Amino acid sequence: MLFTRIACCIGFVLSVSAFVQMDVYAQSTDTLAVQLENGTLSDEGLVEGIDVTLHIIDQQNGAVLASGIADIYGRVDFNDIPIIDDASYLIVAEYQGVSYHKLLNVTHLGQSHTLTVYGTTDLFDEILIEEQSVIVGSADSTNRLLTVYERVTMVNYGDRTFVPDFDQPQNMQFLRFSLPRGADNLQVETTFEQGEIMTVDKGFALTSRVPPGSYLVDYIYTVPYSDTSLELNRSFTNRTDIFRVLIPAELGSLGSVSGIVPSSVLIQGREFDLVETSNISSGTKLNLVFNKLPEPTLLENMKAHFDRVSQLGLVLGLITSLLLLSLGIFAFSRIRRDGRNSRDIEPVLSDIVDRSLLEEIVQLEILYRDQKIEWRKYRKDRQEIKLKLVEQYFAEEGLPS
Numbered sequence: 001m002l003f004t005r006i007a008c009c010i011g012f013v014l015s016v017s018a019f020v021q022m023d024v025y026a027q028s029t030d031t032l033a034v035q036l037e038n039g040t041l042s043d044e045g046l047v048e049g050i051d052v053t054l055h056i057i058d059q060q061n062g063a064v065l066a067s068g069i070a071d072i073y074g075r076v077d078f079n080d081i082p083i084i085d086d087a088s089y090l091i092v093a094e095y096q097g098v099s100y101h102k103l104l105n106v107t108h109l110g111q112s113h114t115l116t117v118y119g120t121t122d123l124f125d126e127i128l129i130e131e132q133s134v135i136v137g138s139a140d141s142t143n144r145l146l147t148v149y150e151r152v153t154m155v156n157y158g159d160r161t162f163v164p165d166f167d168q169p170q171n172m173q174f175l176r177f178s179l180p181r182g183a184d185n186l187q188v189e190t191t192f193e194q195g196e197i198m199t200v201d202k203g204f205a206l207t208s209r210v211p212p213g214s215y216l217v218d219y220i221y222t223v224p225y226s227d228t229s230l231e232l233n234r235s236f237t238n239r240t241d242i243f244r245v246l247i248p249a250e251l252g253s254l255g256s257v258s259g260i261v262p263s264s265v266l267i268q269g270r271e272f273d274l275v276e277t278s279n280i281s282s283g284t285k286l287n288l289v290f291n292k293l294p295e296p297t298l299l300e301n302m303k304a305h306f307d308r309v310s311q312l313g314l315v316l317g318l319i320t321s322l323l324l325l326s327l328g329i330f331a332f333s334r335i336r337r338d339g340r341n342s343r344d345i346e347p348v349l350s351d352i353v354d355r356s357l358l359e360e361i362v363q364l365e366i367l368y369r370d371q372k373i374e375w376r377k378y379r380k381d382r383q384e385i386k387l388k389l390v391e392q393y394f395a396e397e398g399l400p401s
Contacts, residue, residue, distance in 0.1 A: 121163070138251070
């Protein structure tokens with residue numbers, strides 16, 4: 001599977017700061033205290049023995065200042081903390097395999113700071129999608145591509161951190177987001193502190209842990225459409241409070257969704273087709289249909305056609321035309337040289353090539369230009385036309401073929 005790292009400042013700091021020596025910070029110092037709280041009621045406030053580290057981040061690097069273990073009351077005291085005006089101080093606590101952080105500055109030194117940790121669960125029963133919006137941003141009519149932007153507001157209402165279970169993928173206990181067939185150029189941004197994107201069937205998944213609280217997942221992609229319509233089948237893996245779909249009126253229109261007729265709304269002076277529904281249960285499927293999507297103009301069609309035609313095709317077409325022309329000129333010159341035509345008006349190509357052969361030539365070139373026949377058939381048919389031209393010439397010359 002293809003994994004893509006989600007950008008995470010804190011993850012970077014933790015990776016580069018481990019075990020860096022602090023000799024460069026020999027200057028004025030202060031203290032800092034950390035008070036841990038357990039936000040999971042069933043854990044009965046257990047905080048003793050939790051590892052806590054203090055990192056310092058300045059313009060040059062990051063480093064571990066100190067580490068400690070929470071006492072029976074969940075408290076850790078750090079002393080001799082160097083005072084650096086433009087530095088940041090990062091508190092990190094590890095509990096049940098999950099990291100919890102709090103970022104401070106120099107003004108927070110000399111104080112006590114509370115950091116809440118949570119127990120873990122691999123069930124996302126308490127995770128709700130508060131809102132999900134699907135917005136068509138733009139359309140490429142030449143290539144018939146829509147650019148679609150989606151925003152998901154996700155809330156963990158429980159008192160445990162959700163930890164995805166990839167050891168048993170059949171249970172599907174991880175954050176999944178569906179994508180339409182043919183979706184490409186996916187870009188994802190989240191407010192989760194750490195995590196990765198993982199490609200899954202019919203969409204993508206996030207490996208992020210989800211502590212109690214609210215989070216955003218924004219993603220954008222392109223999707224192809226046929227003619228002037230696009231059908232999107234949407235599956236909901238989590239309960240969803242509000243789901244809405246918008247498309248600018250100048251780009252297309254929306255079909256009804258589960259009996260809901262689209263309405264027209266103005267957003268910043270721009271007209272949109274809007275469909276909105278609510279209280280969607282997990283496992284629900286909706287069928288979205290976009291209609292009246294942009295078609296390429298005649299000029300765009302012509303440009304796209306010539307872009308598709310290979311240089312080889314152009315050269316072969318030119319060679320065919322020259323061969324046909326040369327046969328006509330050759331036949332014409334033979335007729336004049338033998339004195340068989342005594343008319344004052346010189347014969348032209350149409351005098352030599354009958355109308356049916358001309359029509360065959362034109363039809364063959366059109367079929368090959370539109371890529372409706374393969375090169376081998378084009379070459380075979382072209383050869384047959386050449387033979388017919390030669391046979392016609394020999395017949396008119398009275399020569400044996």
